[in-house]
Amino acid sequence: MTITIKNAEEIEKMRAAGRAAASLLEMIGSHIKPGVTTNALDEICAQYTLETLGATSAPLNYHGFPKSICTSVNHVVCHGIPDDKPLKSGDVINIDVTPLKAGYHGDSSCMFIVGEGSIQARRLSRVAYESMVRGIRMVRAGARLGDVGHAIQTYAEQHDYAIVREYCGHGIGVGFHEDPQVLHYGSPGTGTLLQSGMTITIEPMLNVGSRHVKVLGDGWTVVTKDRSLSAQWEHTVLVTDEGFEVLTLRNGESI
C-alpha cells in the first residue's frame, strides 16, 4: 500500500482540480429539469471541462467507461452511464464529476431532485449529505479512517438508512483512485492513520432499503438489489494538522 503525501506545490494543484470539480457541479444544476436527458448533461459537462476549465474528464475511457460523467438516477447507486432517457419530475439524480487538471484529479458528486421530489427522496438526500459531513468533520492528522467510517455509518443508521459496503472513497491525486480505501463504515480507533498532506475522497452511498447492490449487464451501473432509492454525495478532502480542507467546496457551501 502506497499512500502519497502531497507537498505544498502538489496541494496547490489539488486545489485547482478541486475547484474545477466544484465549478462543474455549480454549472450543471441549472440544466437539470424534466425532459433533459443524461446524455445532454454529459455533453454539457464534457464541453465545459475542456473549454472553460482547460481540463479533461477522467471518467471517459477509464477502464472502458464510455462517458465523461456518471449519472445515477433513483435506484442506481453509482456509476450510472448517461443515456437518452429524459429525466422526469420526482427523479433523484447523482452527478459525479472528475476533472483532470494539470495532472491532478478533483472528484465530487452531488444529488439533484428533479421538480419537487417525494418527502422520502428529500430526506434521503439530506441524510446522505449530512452523513458525509459527519465523516469529513472527523478528518485531521492523527485521526484514523475507522473514526471517519464510524461517524458516517452511525449517522446513516440512526436515520434508518443502510450504507453500501462494496464501494468506498479513496486516496486521490495524480491517480484517480489511490490508496487508501476510505470505508464508509467501521470502528473508532481502527484503520489507516491520517497524516497531513493526504488527499482523500469521502463519498457515502445510502439506501432506503437493504444495503445490498448488484451490477447490471453493462458492467458499470450499480443498483440496489431491492430497487429502493439510493443517494450519494462526494467531496475531495485534504488532511491538515488542524483538521481538513474541503477542496471541492461549492459556492455558498460550508462544512
Ligand code: MF3
Ligand atoms: N467518480 C467515481 C468515484 O467517485 C468513479 C467513477 S469511475 C467511472 O470514485 F469509470 F465510472 F467513471
Ligand code: CO
Ligand atoms: Co471518488
Ligand code: CO
Ligand atoms: Co466521484
